[in-house]
Amino acid sequence: MRSPIRARSLAGALVAGLVLGLLAALPATAAPTRYEAEGATVFQGAVEANHAGFSGTGFVNTDNVAGSYVEFAVDAAGAGSAAIAIRYANGTTVNRPADVAVNGVVVSAGRAFNGTGGWDAWATSTLTAPVKAGANTVRITSTTAGGTPNLDFADVEVTVAGDDYQAENATISQGIVDDKHAGFTGTGFVDYANVAGSSVEFTVNAATAGNYGLAFRFANGSTADRPMDVSVNGVRVSAGLSFPGTGAWTTWVERSVTAGLVAGANKVRATATTAGGGPNLDRLSAAAPADAEPPTAPANLRLVGEVKPTSADLAWDASTDNVGVSQYKIYNGGNVLMTVGGNVTATTLSGLTPNTRYVLSVLAYDAAGNASQGGNNVDVTTPPSDDTRPPSTPAGLRATGVAAATVTLAWNASADDIGVTGYNVYRDGTKFATVPDLTATADGLAPNTTYAFTVEAFDANGNLSPRSAPLAVKTSGTAGGGDPVYDRDVAELDLPWGVAFLPDGSALVAERDRFEIVRVTQSGQKTVAGKITEAVTTSGEGGLLGLAISPSFATDHYVYAFHTAASDNRVVRFTYENGRIGAREPLVTGIAKNKFHNGGRIKFGPDGFLYVTTGDAQDGNRAQNLNSLNGKILRVTPTGAGAPGNPFPAAPRVYSLGHRNPQGLAWDSQGRLWESEFGDATLDELNLIQPGKNYGWPNCEGRCGNSAYVNPVQQWDVAAASPSGLEIVNGWIYMAAVRGQRLWVMKITGSTTDTPRAFFNSRWGRLRTVVKTPDGGLWLTSTNNDKNGGTPSVLDNTVVRLKFAAASAVPAGGATG
Template sequence: MVPLSRWRAGAAGVAAVAMVFAVAPAVSAAPVLLSQNKPVTVSTTGGDNYAGRNAVDGSTSTRWASQKNIDPAWIYVDLGAVAAVSQVKLTWDQSCAKSYRVELSTNATNWSSIYETTTGDGSVDDLAVGGNARYVRVYGTVRCRTGSAYGYSLQEFQVYGTTGPDTESPTTPGNVRASDIKSTSATLSWDASTDNVGVTAYDIFNTGQLVKTVSGTTLSTTLTGLTPNTNYGFYVNARDGAGNVSQASDTVPVKTPPQVIDNDPPTAPGNLRSTGTTANSVALTWNASTDNIGVTGYQVFSGGTQVGSATGTTATISGLKANTAYTFTAKATDDAGNVSPASNAVTVTTKSGGDAIGEVKQITTSTDVPWGLVNLPDGSALYNERDTHKITRVTQSGTKTTVGTISNVSGTDGEGGLLGLEISPDFATDHWLYVYHTSPNDNRIIRVKYENGSLGASQVLLTGIVRNKFHNGGRLRFGPDGKLYAGVGDGQSGDRAQDLNSLNGKILRLNPDGSVPSDNPFAGKYVWSYGHRNIEGLAFDSQGRLWEAELGNSVMDELNLIKKGGNYGWPSCEGTSGSGCSNSGYTKPVRTWGVSSASPGGLAIVNDTLFMSCLRGERLYRMKINGNGTDSPVAYFQGTYGRLRTVEPTSTGGLWLTTSNGDKDSTGNNSNTKIMQVALN
């Protein structure tokens, strides 16, 4: 491990490490001087005699000087390739920087600080650092000589390091623990990871969502902005300067207490009434409840079962049977989880006919997490169970038969396991099923024979997809070109999404036998598109175009129309948010949603209409494809069935729809899920 420190007689410094966006390298040879006579870029210059190149010419008799009386000012050197930077030596004259930082970048756009000080006093600063970068920048914010006649002056700017691949990930952070848990904050601590070069950062996640990044020397941090009376599942990944990410730590559960002690439930909603009916839906409204602290939401019930939720005083309940009477009530909830008495009951009869989204029928239930699902030629379907690793056949009437178990599948105590399932376009003759699953060492794609009602011989097609607790991806889809497309997550390392030598953060395209198609956009590579975070929805329209649904981190989820060789911007762009979104090389999403109202789990297309199932959003979106875009999304089933994982066309023109409740671990048979069919009219 390379310590980050600053040493020089008579001077003190403050070392800091932050996130380094890097993709390569590290340490096999002794450090060498990398910066001498390399290209230099500066913010300003004090004249021709003080050009930036003077700082890398190997002579202390020349210098770079910035324009007088301007703060901040900076200079960076282009090393020509990504290197493992281990030392930065700065030779100042009297016009030094009192406050400055040293920063690294792989693209001269996204900079990460590896050292900073507020006590600079000139002379020589010889800094032992750690990180991987092509560009190294000195960024001055306060001059040692503050008069208007002075700028910053640097005689020599020397960067030392090594080149060569670093593929070793840090060890898993240990003993993650929570303390000082309050209504809106909690302190998280862990034992240090180790790395062959050095840990540069720790990333803290809540069930797959990045919430905070701290330096590689930080082993405890306070998480703020939490919601009172809420369950969290925090874990930690370690990261090194080359972008290698450890496996995730164990998850530590945290339940924040209510902000105040509140045992008073809201009042019952008043005057529940129907404002409209169709063949398969009922629109309801009611008078607002009151509460001593505040009402946070409402739940709608029918026959004792929750069928909808709302933050306001209206809800539309979909998926009902035509020409049928339903009785509804509503209840209010507050921040402490108190539930009001029920409103008055209202009975409404749906009309005859049919809506675009018709009746929902429960076909069967599962005690595990149904993830992939395919139709068989006889009208039945196969689905796999993520945590039991079984594949089950289900008929239209709900009869279930286990046809086999996939071997060598491993959970991740998160969202790894038995994931994508696809059927060969030539199934009638070759009988192949294609499976994406997590193994003890990676994520991989295999194919297995399904004949005479049971699983047979299997073949491994592709290995080496990095696994982690979350962000494994997993959706498989055959295209009309006969190629297999796989949606792959970034393995909780955004750097991989931009690295064409990595399989992660990509849509991959394979021949059915697992070889690389000759017409893929990057010669010899499986990569079809890149810059993705976590993909769980893929579908082809009638024009043969591929659509993709992608989970964002904390800002936006995406619907993308995929282009061959396209770059979709992660990690510098999330949806349309982020400093990198102005990059003309990134393909913009067709649609975005806030993550709380989406978090897509699957994508299906029927008659050029997109259906996107949502996990956190607990709803199904319907969007008609219109050219290169869609019409306005319409949400169905909000709060009716909980988290919705997989949506697939049925063989009869409707939709299969599976729920995904109780799915944040790798324990088999501890979930309560449903497999349903949705009529489309």
């Protein structure tokens, strides 16, 4: 007989947020917390991994005896009810019933866990039970000699108790009260008319002002999403909130948002946004003001044992929280690699790429979604694997664009037994580009000249494919009007992030980790103008970031900066006079900061107002919350107040929302604002910004089918771009790519662009900022060695000047000038 044990992780936990069963369609903003069985307390059972389809690192196979159990430790932000979804497999044809107990009280006796058709066929059984604030236990105990089924995990979503408001008593527009589907509370539910604009409005009384959890109980027996806008006191707080199919009209679930309420009466309206109308709506629950205190940062992240080619064992010290830690997220840079339960402080990070550098950190999150600050970084490079097989030869090499000085190439993907890492591209036998995708542009060519191009693939171990057959391409006699051409090196600096040109033609440059403002002339002469002593690092992406020059600099001498401070991110201004910067005046404060996702670009628009990009500070819920300045583009006056004409009266500084980590801003000749944005693990974006619009994060990354969100104009795999700075010159967009290590170039055509082309691939490394110069060129900056707080003692980055290829025809045999 086994004594109670704490099962250890075998290979790492799966990224949380995928909710199976009836909760499968709920978006991440209402996602339950996942508790893996292999991280629970097991009595008379073992952790195994011999049947496919499980989550995390394994599942629990209890002994075939009555009384064997698995007990989960569950944290709740407050007292209320919990929806508990138990994922299991039963490869027999016999029911394996179990008692489900919460805090020692059986809430479902002899609950059926019938056969699922195979041990690798997983099903979900969902029940609701009361929980208390803080720590809870959920125990599943076998009641027969067959033991329990194999148990994979429990997904737990807690709804904190609060005032309930029945939909049938609310104000209904284009809908009826009905009672034909069982399972509702009160005397009935509201059946929305199948039209956009149908709505239900509740009057919610709040004892005090604060952020309340609003939980809509609904059923949707269709297979189509029925999104709704949620507004509070006439201000939309969530656009196109998803109300997906629940499996049947008698299956009721809750969809929650957090919104600020004023003390006293509040009008909360849920309005259908599509022709399908809203779901059947049972009630609205308004929970007490949400927990706003984040956990402490996880400390002492460390490697345990040797790093393997595809995995690394990690451990860290537990965070503390006023209610309880719900989960930990493991990041590589700003991208989530894994999520584990709040009771887990050691795991195996699997699925890594051999021979690859990772900068790892851990953040803690509580049940209310509050994110801790990032803990310490662990910089690790995986060793090579024993793979010696090269990728296949790239096929289909072709020219997709030819001009006098440039040739743009594309090819078909190679195959590899492990995976292709990238491609080397050659011109006349000399390598000129290394890229992560299937395109590159050769620049600096002579007109009317034939060149031979080849390409080879490589994997993480450096195994090289054979090169493709040479492709002969003759340049034309006509230069591409928007094609950039390298002109000269300007200066070497430490992480030159923000660049803003003064009226005399010189520029002020912000060095991210040295916190210095440096004046750089066109000839490259450097003078330190001063240091922003209030700036701090985050050992990630924070520090001294964007710069902007006042439109009235000739009279007011103001310079604006975005920087990370001890408690927040903020926008400040100061004078620049006689070559020195003055004292800083805070203008916009209270922008949440974190190790990553800080945004930081600032620019004055054609309207004379200052535009500010803010990241979500590693909490995606902020992007949809108008009470937060994070995950937004802000538009403010030169003194930091909300600019006139902004679209949200209750959020006067907010111009657009639903952004993850917006980086670049630029206006075209029509006065339209374009923006570049870091994606998470999948897609980066180029967006055309409209005031008041929602760009989808965290519900969408890249293009999605929800009409409540604006789709990007262009999107890229994150390895190909990770875009930062943005500039527009004569209808051409120039976008600097950090991870992609190239400058993306595209021409605006109406409300979209032509096919983007990649210039200067891997030439200067990670490219951060691109800005037009007073003399008609571009400055382009690199920010290499920026992942782990930078190397502020070393000037290891560059500013280069680019010029534009002449647009006139060049005679055969002639030269460009």
